[in-house]
Amino acid sequence: LGHEILAFMLSTSGWVLVSSTLPTDYWKVSSLDGTVITTATYWSNLWKACVTDSTGVSNCKDFASMLALEGYIQACRGLMIAAICLGFFGSIFALIGMKCTKIGGSDQNKAKIACLAGVNFILSGLCSLSACSLYAHRITTEFFDPMYMAQKYELGAALFIGWSGSILCILGGIMLCFSISCSFTKSQTKYIYNGAASRSHISSYVRGQAKTVNQSPPPQYSNSSRTQHFDKNAYV
Template sequence: MRAKLEVLALVLGFIGLFGTIAITAMPMWRVTAFIGANIIVMEELWEGLWMNCYRQADIKMQCKAYDSLLILPPELQAARALTCVSIVLVVIALCIAGCGTKKSKCCDDNIRSKNITLALGGCLYLLSFLTTLIPVSWVGHTVISNFYNPAVVDSQKRELGEALFIGWATSGILLITGIILLLSFCKRRSEEEEPYADAYLMGSRDIKKEGSVQLERTPSSFHRHQEYV
């Protein structure tokens, strides 16, 4: 059963990797679709981490990469860096967790090394969960705050894009993966300590037997006097 959970964690890890790559590449972080003041012009704008896409009326959508990183708002600048870090963390976590599974032939069947490797993979998954959740939630909070801010003009207001929803789902998958691996590590650790506990108890019993003093019962003087009589 535990081996199946570890395989499930690896599958979820691959899904989390695809999810982080998708949200990093998708231009749909902030989306707007509004009708202009003349009620004729229909505009649609997608803003992502690397480019923005714009379509007006029935014209084919055109995408353009940002000319400079400095023109992005702070939340998108941070999101670009954190999502790239998240991809790297998930890749490393996948490799490490794969070496720590029971069915893996790495570490030359050294149980202790496999346990440490599995725990390290779980911690990296939890760290990638944070690096994915923080930028997605930050951008989502900014979009919602600006949408309900009366000081922001309607043409500057944005809506939540599909990349944000995929990012929240991906962060949840990464969290579940890390928890599964750490629970598997805890169960392995408890099983690893059981033989040592049994050996310690048996050794303590032997020490008590060796150190015990056998006292011989000697008859008292009163008993000898009774026998003499």
């Protein structure tokens, strides 16, 4: 039970971090430094591009058309939305499939539901990990490309939050699958052992009872009967 609760907490915490990554502003950051202070900070995420000056005033521009976006941004959007949906269904399945809850039916059905929840969390972590890695790969490629003359960006805080949430989702999903399968295997083995012991006890009891029924006590002869029998043989 403790392993199930720990796995549920890890996977749910990872899903919360992944969900908070999608609306986070700083996916990539670039700054223009002056002699004393930072004059402007450029940052962007999956939905808009903004600039913040030294006074703290921000000017943002939303991406106008989804079809006009670059391919990697569209792919990251789809992967992050899929990760959030998979984690949501995984959390519901985990609540139903855990042994500490009273819903879900028999232990076998609860084990199947919990394994399905673990698979959903693993897929959610893989989707989020792929999205963050794809976005980071594009940033690093442009940053280290000497022929790229546009403004270069660095990795933002949202990517690190997404990576950490993805790892937690994957670890929690794996622990959830293994803890449920191991506990179900142990309970099934214990049931088979108890059944075999009860059957052997019944069979031994039946065999013992048959022996007592079939066995008959040896005949007992009194001294008088032995004498009478001897006398008849003597006269003959």
